[in-house]
Amino acid sequence: MLYDPVNGLNISKGKSDGQVFLDKGQPFGRSFCFQHNQEGLGQLLKVIPCVQNKTGVSPTVILESTGHYHQAVIQFLEEHSISFLVVNPLISHQAKKSSLRKVKTDTVDAYRLCELYYKEDFEDHRQQGTELINLRNLTRQFDALTQTYVQIKLQFQAVLDQVFPDYRGIFGDLYSSVSLLLLKQFPTPSAFQSTDEDNIALAIARLCPSRSDRWASDKASLIVLLL
Secondary structure, three states: OOOOOEEEEEEEOOEEEEEEEEEOOEEEEEEEEEEOOHHHHHHHHHHHHHHHHHHOOOOEEEEEOOHHHHHHHHHHHHHOOOOEEEEOHHHHHHHHHHOOOOOOOHHHHHHHHHHHHHHOOOHHHHHHHHHHHHHHHHHHHHHHHHHHHHHHHHHHHHHHHHHOHHHHHOOOOOOOHHHHHHHHHOOOHHHHHOOOHHHHHHHHHHHOOOOOHHHHHHHHHHHHHHO
16 A cells, blocks of 8 residues: 655644644544654654654655744754645635534644645645755755855965965966966975976966967966066
């Protein structure tokens, strides 16, 4: 049997009530409650593998949008790459109105969210949720790499200012390929001084064949002048 498990969460201030369905019409276990803190969210995390072991599928979490109350839970789900759906309150409210049992409790609301999951076609929303998680993870990685890149550039500039302070003005872009590769070949002023201007010009021309020999010669002359 192919299961489509879901974990319904009714979010309120500081806590959530949950209910798991293994599939349509198949509630699993009793409802549970957890606080929106590290320990409580850890309890939620334990539910996921329990359901996955039972069904072979990781459950989708469905919850109603509750303003800022649900932000901590969503952030936790994203950090652990757990697929989730945030339902418009108008949709869930309409489902409650159609129910024969006019009972209002947090555990019943979590139960009804699970029922709503099987009544509505949330496939597109679920796919968007998964893509959103992946996109946000990539964004975090990009931000981390960008910060590392900026730090490396700052450290590079600090060392260069001590070793060869005038080098920064030689090329229009200090971090261009020709600039960095030339520094790799001649890492200090003394390395430039150990050769002649023609050899420096030849090295520049080889590193940047798209520019003219005159351009390479002018750059070499400027380097010698600044030594």
